Amino acid sequence: MMSxxxxxxxxxxxxxxxxxxxxxxxxxLYNDGWLNSHFHEILQLQDADNPAFVREILSLYVSDSxxxxxxxxxxxxxxxxxxxxxSVHVRGLLGSSLDIGAEGISKACLRLFNGTKAENKxxxxxxxxxxxxxxxxxxxxxxxxxxxxxxxxxxxxxxxxNDGHESSQIGCETKRSREA
Amino acid sequence: MDVDTGxxxxxxILLAEDNAINxxxxxxxxxxxxxxxxxxxxxxxxxxAASRQSYDVCLMDxxxxxxxxxxxxxxIRQRIHPCxxxxxxxxxxxxxxxxxxxxxxxxxxxxxxxxxxxxxxxxYKCWQVKTREINIExxxxxxxxxxxxxxNYY
Numbered sequence: 001m002m003s004x005x006x007x008x009x010x011x012x013x014x015x016x017x018x019x020x021x022x023x024x025x026x027x028x029l030y031n032d033g034w035l036n037s038h039f040h041e042i043l044q045l046q047d048a049d050n051p052a053f054v055r056e057i058l059s060l061y062v063s064d065s066x067x068x069x070x071x072x073x074x075x076x077x078x079x080x081x082x083x084x085x086x087s088v089h090v091r092g093l094l095g096s097s098l099d100i101g102a103e104g105i106s107k108a109c110l111r112l113f114n115g116t117k118a119e120n121k122x123x124x125x126x127x128x129x130x131x132x133x134x135x136x137x138x139x140x141x142x143x144x145x146x147x148x149x150x151x152x153x154x155x156x157x158x159x160x161x162n163d164g165h166e167s168s169q170i171g172c173e174t175k176r177s178r179e180a
Numbered sequence: 181m182d183v184d185t186g187x188x189x190x191x192x193i194l195l196a197e198d199n200a201i202n203x204x205x206x207x208x209x210x211x212x213x214x215x216x217x218x219x220x221x222x223x224x225x226x227x228x229a230a231s232r233q234s235y236d237v238c239l240m241d242x243x244x245x246x247x248x249x250x251x252x253x254x255x256i257r258q259r260i261h262p263c264x265x266x267x268x269x270x271x272x273x274x275x276x277x278x279x280x281x282x283x284x285x286x287x288x289x290x291x292x293x294x295x296x297x298x299x300x301x302x303x304y305k306c307w308q309v310k311t312r313e314i315n316i317e318x319x320x321x322x323x324x325x326x327x328x329x330x331x332n333y334y
Contacts, residue, residue: 038293038295053208100201101293
């Protein structure tokens, strides 16, 4: 009696397609200077135990960056500008941008940080405008990447359910062939 | 990434970092190498945690609300014996910052973005301190010569 042939694991076309699309998005982000090679280290932190790590980190980064930029704007509206308060928020954004490899935002943060150190209002206002502009350009690209990560995870989970369903069918066939 | 590093060179780690993204990235980096860490969000919590239990190393962000990393370090060095190896973790790696870390009593310094290899080298040194292969105070000599950042600003 021959054992049934178990088919090799093949990625579903949808998972392959989404992963390919993700690769293109990331490559464009590198080529356009939005991300640097450090982002590769972030990708490596995602595995089967933490399949949603990249999506979670990027989502958090986008929402936290928006919050920090809003906080940076507030002191500039006062008669006396509290540069220390702005620099605290810039440091926060610089740290998270460096940690995920967001090169464009990191550079914009540094320009703003220099403005606050010099306590130059004109320089600070201009640098903050540039930072805001960089963020507004980068945000939809990161959100697109987050969306792709979500689709990949969903397709992998669906495949896992389907594989479980197929495995139980193979098990039934094995039992039937033994009984025959 | 070697998941057995934490088993081969076990360390009790305290991570003091207020930024949620930095917290998650650093914690995950530690996890992938077989380490875990207690996480706190400011210097005061770091001081309280270090008072409650013994740590081998404290990864300390320099700038945090309520009590920054420099002040927390001063308190820890005064009150906690034996003192954990305190590693400064910071973004804008200016020379004056390094000097401030040294004066506060921090033992080592790593600049963001933190690379896995760099973090593991740092933790290995902490292991050598724990096993008394090297003296904790000798680590400070390296602070001023530590690389400022992997990030090319311009």
